[in-house]
Amino acid sequence: MSDSREQILEQIKLQGDLVRQLKGAKESKEKIDEEVARLLALKAKLGGDVAPASQKFTLKTPKGTRDYGPQQMTLRQGVLDKIVQVFKRHGGEAIDTPVFELKEVLTGKYGEDSKLIYDLKDQGGEILSMRYDLTVPLARYLAMNKISSIKRYHIAKVYRRDNPAMTRGRYREFYQCDFDIAGTYDPMLADAECVKIVSEILDTLEIGDYVIKLNHRQLLDGMFEACGVPAESFRTICSAVDKLDKSPWADVRKEMVTEKGLDEATADRIGEYVRLSGGTELVEQLLADPKLKAVSNAVKGLEGMQLLLKYCSIFGLDKRVSFDLSLARGLDYYTGVIYEGVLKAESGSSSSPAKSAQQNGEPAEQATIGSVAGGGRYDNLVGMFDPRGKAVPCVGVSIGVERIFSVLEARFAASKVKLRTNDVEAYVASAHKGLHEQRLRVLNQLWDAGIKAEHSYKLNPKLLAQLQHCEEHQIPLVVVLGDAELAQGLVKLREVTTRQETSVKLEDLPAEIKRRQQA
Amino acid sequence: MSDSREQILEQIKLQGDLVRQLKGAKESKEKIDEEVARLLALKAKLGGDVAPASQKFTLKTPKGTRDYGPQQMTLRQGVLDKIVQVFKRHGGEAIDTPVFELKEVLTGKYGEDSKLIYDLKDQGGEILSMRYDLTVPLARYLAMNKISSIKRYHIAKVYRRDNPAMTRGRYREFYQCDFDIAGTYDPMLADAECVKIVSEILDTLEIGDYVIKLNHRQLLDGMFEACGVPAESFRTICSAVDKLDKSPWADVRKEMVTEKGLDEATADRIGEYVRLSGGTELVEQLLADPKLKAVSNAVKGLEGMQLLLKYCSIFGLDKRVSFDLSLARGLDYYTGVIYEGVLKAESGSSSSPAKSAQQNGEPAEQATIGSVAGGGRYDNLVGMFDPRGKAVPCVGVSIGVERIFSVLEARFAASKVKLRTNDVEAYVASAHKGLHEQRLRVLNQLWDAGIKAEHSYKLNPKLLAQLQHCEEHQIPLVVVLGDAELAQGLVKLREVTTRQETSVKLEDLPAEIKRRQQA
Structure with a gap:
């Protein structure tokens, strides 16, 4: 049941890096000692299969999880307080749901990622799984209680049996921090407010310059149709497009053609579109595009974008938002607008961060922080739970607080400021x-x-x-x-x-x- | 996998009671509708084994869990904010730990109750269990990080596969709210501060009159020894004494004699002691008691109580604390002072609550709320995790927030006050x-x-x-x-x-x- 030797060696390498990094940043002795202890514990694992008699097992938290000490909790609480303040400024109400759900509630909601769900042991009684996100529990809550409108926020831990790269702030147990608006309303009014909320949060946290990318699932589908993608391949091609934030077009094109059997001309037509980004002028250009003009979904998506951009402009977000045709987002359940808040690479003293990163032989932290918020419209999820299929349209946003914590923790580690963890007067x-x-x-x-x-x-x-x-x-x-x-x-x-x-x-x-x- | 017919019928009965109660209290339509929907869902379960085609399964939260809607969250947040304020007034720092632990961490810490632990399914990798309390994770955290002193609070959900009586505010998923002081200090200084903290919290929450019962595990052991209980039976006799808050002496005596094989004279000697409660005068009386005087553990426990009562007196708690020899507490790991905050039954217009309850054919809610805080000293738990057995003495208190929520929810349901769940200006x-x-x-x-x-x-x-x-x-x-x-x-x-x-x-x-x- 314990990790393989390779895994332990990899953990020791990562932990060693962390300790060196903390020492370099002149972190507190307490923190360094903590991490050194973890390193020693890892090394002890290699000492042989039999643990010393005095200690029955290695003291550790489960893989992909961590404790939060007072320093981390203080930082975390400060961030969450600011986020809640923004949620409340927009009339948000809090709810909470159990950490596990009936397994059936989660089944069929996450596509391929379902294999990452933690299941509980069958100890008699119901079959349970740990929640994978806060969106499906919200949909279950709305359907179960027949609530047709709510503006709710929910801050809680979710669980994914992912292979985490913990040094990048990814964990198997992590906080999500969601704000959603459910209800039958007029187009884009709630959607634009979610974009405003992301912008207020990223402003108040002062974690650096950012852009909020916007796109529309209907436009993506229309664009695929216009390019000649068969309807049954829309979702799989969409998930290939989703990789454009991490991979160059050449790789994504190869996946489309080689793995997903798209013909080359179709892939190239997609390639033309997904490199486009801009503002209302781009929407107008695309509305005049002969191929897209002919596809009803594309026109509807573009008209939605036009309205969204207009409302965003009223909210003073012209310089914050970017209509970006490469934005696809992984989850299947989105039906309308999708968005993603992305931290921009910090322009340091050296040339470009990506370039200086390559000099170090690894990607620069700032260049790869990437998405710190994401969301979109999902109008059909609640209906999946309602006995009569009654839909409750929803739009929402999830703040990537773990990445935000990582950025701020790194900043504190680099500075000499020590956070106060008590309030004693x-x-x-x-x-x-x-x-x-x-x-x-x-x-x-x-x-x-x-x-x-x-x-x-x-x-x-x-x-x-x-x-x-x-x-x-x-x-x-x-x-x-x-x-x-x-x-x-x-x-x-x-x-x-x-x-x-x-x-x-x-x-x-x-x-x-x-x-x-x-x- | 679904509940048996009997269980569903029982649930329907309880849910029906709840709906009637809410209607009687003129609760909001939304809340009543919510609960009626649950009742209908339960009744639908009895319709036959095959669910209607339109609905694949009954929409519900797992057994023993519940959602918290905006009203409940507002109430809960208000209570937790007040509690945290008291914790911080005493210099507490926050920590958090993962919701699950390696199963080995929990093994052997809870005695018989271990059967109530939720296990996760073996999906490859580590074998995990949900945390059962926040005390064992604290001990693991201290040992793992070699922390020898901390004053920490931790507010989080814990999990017990208990058979819950939800109408009494008992759940399988519930919040614990702990404050603990770890470190090698002089006797009773930290212990008395925990009593002060309980008192400040119960005062600030204004949930009614209360008493904090105090006792000492060493005195209990010494008392058992003085009465002639064999050493190997101390823990099992202690857990019989623990039932005195719910059962009359006659029943406890019967359990000691019939089930646990204690001879009748020994049981009767115990019976003499456990009916005693009081203050410093009782300590002095017992220090002069010939049987106890001869037993070193009893004398040490009494001297500890004397010091604790003196410090409690300095903290202005004379009228709040009661030295009570019937207080035993269930958990094995306590080694010194133990305490329990108990809400007193409200003296209403009728005679005694217990009596009026019997007239209703069931225990009165106010009379059975009972314990709303508890804790004690556990000096050996951290050492169980340390490779060299290095001990870190600890004393702490856990606030029974779920019961407090239940009391306050009932009070709001009975009053006409509707809690505001948003802050919109x-x-x-x-x-x-x-x-x-x-x-x-x-x-x-x-x-x-x-x-x-x-x-x-x-x-x-x-x-x-x-x-x-x-x-x-x-x-x-x-x-x-x-x-x-x-x-x-x-x-x-x-x-x-x-x-x-x-x-x-x-x-x-x-x-x-x-x-x-x-x-």
Whole structure:
């Protein structure tokens, strides 16, 4: 059941890289030690099949998963808070669903990717699988509760038995962060708002320059038809086009012709279209294109794009959106507009990132971060769950928070800024022995006044150790207790950064701390 | 694989009760419809083994799980926010761990309850199980990362294949909400702070009067020894004592004697002790007890209790805590202080709740809510994961948030208050046809100013429908657009509750809305 030797060697290589990277970035000792421990654990695995008697098994999290320590949680919470703020600005309401579903609920929704679904063991009772995304559970929720309109967001973990490249921020357990608008509405009003939401989120997170690519499934189908693709091959050719963000056209063309049996002339006609991107002028150009003009789906898709671009323009997004015929997206269930938010490669001091990456022998992180949001319209998914097939049209967007976390974690690792992982406002310290009960009394006074406060859980800690704790944990104030001052009803209040001390009356302490916090 | 007929009939009965209860409490139509739909789905199951052709399977969530709709999420988020505030007041840092662990991590930690663990199917690779609590993952995390001190909180779902009584707020998927202090510290300082945390949380949630019962595993062991229980029976007799919160002494005594082979005189001696509860005076009385005085474990446990009660007194908890010799707690891993926060039965107009419950033929909800927090010290769990057995002493508390949610949900259902599930500050409405682009422009202005705003996604919605939407969703302000005002650069700002309207210059609109929000 354990990983093969090759897998372990590969893990050791990746983990070694990570440790070197962290050391290079002068990360905290704690973090480096953590990762070194993982490296040693991996190396220990190679020591032989039999684990040392004292340890029954290798301590690790399941493959493709990770713990989040306080630093990561602080970063993550900050990102999610900002995203939720945007969702709420657009009237979003939260829902949550179980982490697993009846297996039948997930069956037939993900095409080929269904093999990546985690199943639970049959322990008697129902047959269950872990959720693969948050969209199918939403559709099940809407159909089951006969809800015909909702604007909901859902932030939760989903599960895919993928082969993850964890250094690229891909995991088997990862957060999704979805906003969807369900309901029968007029064309593109909800769709354009989803694009606006992506833009607000990427702006507020300040993770770099980005573009939101837009396309339309109906236009893609019309374009395939106009190029002479047989109808039964639309989806498979669409998934070939989907690879254009990672592979050059030559490779995609080869896949179409060699693997999918498309004739060369048809592939070349597709090639002409998928290299196009632009704005409303491109829509007009395509509406005048003789081949597309003749295909009803193409015209409908283009008219949809025209309306979407107009609304995006009203939302001030002209410079953020790009109508891009190479955008296809993998999932089968999209029926209308599709979009994808892509981080642009950072233009550094050297030439192009792709070029400097090649010099390093591996793709540059910034150049390959790629998609950080994606979504589209799926009008038929809810109907698949309704006994009478009643449809609830939906459009939504999923924010790629794991990639966003990775970008921000790398940025923090590279900078010297250490994130504060606690909110403690005041630390209560003893200047000498025998004061622990006094400390508890002062702490209780502070807590009851709503002040975030802590102390050493030792009876007689050294003053220096207590002050060091405050510096390490970036606690701004220390209340220093000493018999002499206490006898006069006083304590010392010390600012950690300036080391400035003031005497404060014990009864004034909470008010004084609050005053300092606001200053 | 589907539930047996008996199980379905039982579910129908429970669901029918729930629907009647909701109707009695005049719950929202949406909520009642939701539950009626579930009832109908259950009844449909009995229609025959073959489901109707139009529906391939019954739409439901897995047994023992539920969706959380916007109302429930709002309530839940409010509760969790308050709890996190208390955790942070005490310097807590957040961590998160994967929802599943290597099966070996969970093996041997939960005793008999291990049969309730959800296993994942073997799909090649590692053998995994869903986490059963947050304590064992914490211990694994500490050992794996060689962390010897942390003050962490963790709020996440855990999984138990229990036979849930969902009407009592028990589920197979449920939230745990844990705060633990790990580290080698002086006695009872961290332990007393956990009691303080429970008290602050129960105070801030205002869910009713409560008592925090305290006991000590060492004292229990010493007491068993003093009564003549053989050492090898300590744990099994302890788990019999644990049932005293639900069963009368006579039943527990019977279990000890008949099932566990304890002799009657020993059982009776235990019976003398476990009916005792009190404060420091009880500790002193027991320290003078000739039988206990002779047993080292009993003396150590009592001395621990003495110190704990002293610290609790400094924290102002004299009236909140009760030293209770009947408190045992189920889990094997506790090694020191144990505690449990219990909601007191509400003294209503009738006699005692227990009595009035018996009149109804079932236990009264308020009388059986019982434990809403629990925890204790477990000094050996981390060592079980460390290759060299290095111990990290821990003490912690788990808040029973699901029961708290149930209490609050019932309270909201009974009251006429409808929770707001959105934060929208202003709704942008059209007074007549043809204004949708103007609406988008105004919305964009509001969003860019950080104002929470929404509109109908219809081109030409009726004004009345738009105003009704605001009343239903408790949105305070409506911006009404009309050609006549727009020509002068004006919009109407309408207060939903008072129906008062004012003309506002378009460019002043964001500032005016913010001003109203603060007023």
